[in-house]
Amino acid sequence: MKIVVLAGGISTERDVSLVSGREIYRALKENGHQTVLVDLFLGLSEPDRPLEQLFDADIDWAASVCSVSAEAPDLDSVKALRPGYRSLLGPHVLELCSLSDMVFLALHGSNGEDGRIQALFDLMGIRYTGTGHVSSAVSMDKELTKRMFRALDVPTPPGVTAVKGVPFTLPDAVGFPCMVKTCCGGSSVGVYRADDPSSLEEALKNAFSYEDQVVVERHVTGREFSVGVIEGKALPIIEIAPLEGFYDYKNKYQAGSTVETCPADLPPQTAARIQEHAEKACAAVGIESYARVDFMLEEQTGADYALEVNTLPGMTPTSLLPQEAAAMGYTFSQLCEWILQVSLKKYQ
Numbered sequence: 338m339k340i341v342v343l344a345g346g347i348s349t350e351r352d353v354s355l356v357s358g359r360e361i362y363r364a365l366k367e368n369g370h371q372t373v374l375v376d377l378f379l380g381l382s383e384p385d386r387p388l389e390q391l392f393d394a395d396i397d398w399a400a401s402v403c404s405v406s407a408e409a410p411d412l413d414s415v416k417a418l419r420p421g422y423r424s425l426l427g428p429h430v431l432e433l434c435s436l437s438d439m440v441f442l443a444l445h446g447s448n449g450e451d452g453r454i455q456a457l458f459d460l461m462g463i464r465y466t467g468t469g470h471v472s473s474a475v476s477m478d479k480e481l482t483k484r485m486f487r488a489l490d491v492p493t494p495p496g497v498t499a500v501k502g503v504p505f506t507l508p509d510a511v512g513f514p515c516m517v518k519t520c521c522g523g524s525s526v527g528v529y530r531a532d533d534p535s536s537l538e539e540a541l542k543n544a545f546s547y548e549d550q551v552v553v554e555r556h557v558t559g560r561e562f563s564v565g566v567i568e569g570k571a572l573p574i575i576e577i578a579p580l581e582g583f584y585d586y587k588n589k590y591q592a593g594s595t596v597e598t599c600p601a602d603l604p605p606q607t608a609a610r611i612q613e614h615a616e617k618a619c620a621a622v623g624i625e626s627y628a629r630v631d632f633m634l635e636e637q638t639g640a641d642y643a644l645e646v647n648t649l650p651g652m653t654p655t656s657l658l659p660q661e662a663a664a665m666g667y668t669f670s671q672l673c674e675w676i677l678q679v680s681l682k683k684y685q
C-alpha cells in the first residue's frame with residue numbers, strides 16, 4: 338500500500354508525534370509498504386521529483402526526525418520556519434496524502450487528535466487510520482468527554498468547568514486535593530494538582546494561559562492504569578506508576594521515570610471491570626477503529642474512574658499501547674498492521 342505517515346504539527350505534543358511517526362514509518366516499511374513520513378506543519382518544501390514518485394524513492398524519511406526532550410517543544414522556533422503561515426498543513430502535504438492509499442495518523446494533541454484533519458480528509462476522500470472527526474473532537478475535549486461518560490454510566494471523577502474571567506468556587510463534590518486540566522490539552526501539558534486554595538488559584542492561572550476553559554476534577558488517590566481498545570475489544574491493562582509525582586510530561590517521555598507493568602497486577606474481577614469500562618468509554622464517545630482510555634483506581638473505595646479517551650495514542654517504542662499489544666504477543670510492526678487493517682474497514 339502507498340502510505341503517508343503524518344506526524345509533527347504544532348501542538349504541544351509535536352516531539353512525541355515525531356517519534357511515533359518515525360517508529361510507525363520504519364515498521365510499515367518493514368511490512369513492505371511504500372511509505373513516506375511527512376511533518377504536517379513543515380511539509381515538503383522543495384520536492385526533487387514528482388510527488389507520486391516519492392513513494393518508491395530510496396529516501397530515509399526518518400533520518401531528519403528529532404528525539405523527545407524533557408521539556409515541551411519550542412513551538413515558536415518551529416513556526417518561524419514558515420513565516421506568515423496560514424494553513425496548518427505545510428507545502429504539498431495535502432497533495433501527497435491525496436496520492437496515498439491510506440494516511441497513518443501519528444499526530445497527537447490539537448493538530449490531529451481534535452477531528453479537524455479527519456473532517457478535512459473525509460471531505461477530500463483521503464483515507465486515514467483511527468476514529469472519525471466527531472468522536473475525535475469529543476474525546477479531545479475533557480469537558481465534553483465527561484458529559485458523555487456521565488450520560489452513559491461510565492464512572493468518571495466528579496468535576497466542573499472553570500471559565501477564564503468568571504469567578505470560580507470549588508464545589509464540595511470536588512474538594513481538595515483536585516486536578517486542574519485544560520479542556521483540550523494532552524500529554525499532561527496544562528495539568529496541575531492543587532491541594533489548597535492558593536495552589537488552586539495558581540493552577541487556574543497557569544491553565545488559563547493555555548485555554549479559556551479548564552476542568553477541575555476531584556483528585557483520585559490510588560493506582561493509575563490505561564487500557565487500549567481495538568475494534569471495541571479491550572487489550573490487557575497496563576499499570577503506570579511514576580516514581581515521583583503524577584504522570585506528567587516528564588514522567589510520560591523520559592525513560593526510567595515511570596514503572597509500567599503489563600498486564601497489570603490486578604484481581605481478575607477488577608481487571609475485567611476496568612476493561613469493560615474502557616470498552617464502554619469508547620462506545621460512549623463513538624470510537625471507531627482504536628483508542629486508549631486512562632483510569633484511576635481509588636485506593637480507599639476500590640472504584641475505578643475513567644479520565645479520558647486518547648484517540649491517537651502514543652506509538653513510540655516506550656508507549657503504552659505498543660506494550661499492551663506486546664503482552665498479547667504482537668510486535669510493534671504487527672500492531673501497526675493491525676491498526677491499518679482495522680482502519681481500512683471504515684471504508685469497506
Ligand SMILES: Nc1ncnc2c1ncn2[C@@H]1O[C@H](COP(=O)(O)OP(=O)(O)O)[C@@H](O)[C@H]1O
Binds near residue numbers: 518525528554556583
Ligand atoms: N482526577 C484525577 N485524579 C488523580 N490523578 C489525575 C486525575 N486526573 C488526571 N490525573 C493525572 O494527570 C495525568 C494527565 O491527566 P489526563 O486526564 O490523562 O490528561 P492528558 O493525559 O490528556 O494530559 C493522568 O495520567 C494522571 O496521572
Ligand SMILES: [Mg+2]
Binds near residue numbers: 524525
Ligand atoms: Mg492521559
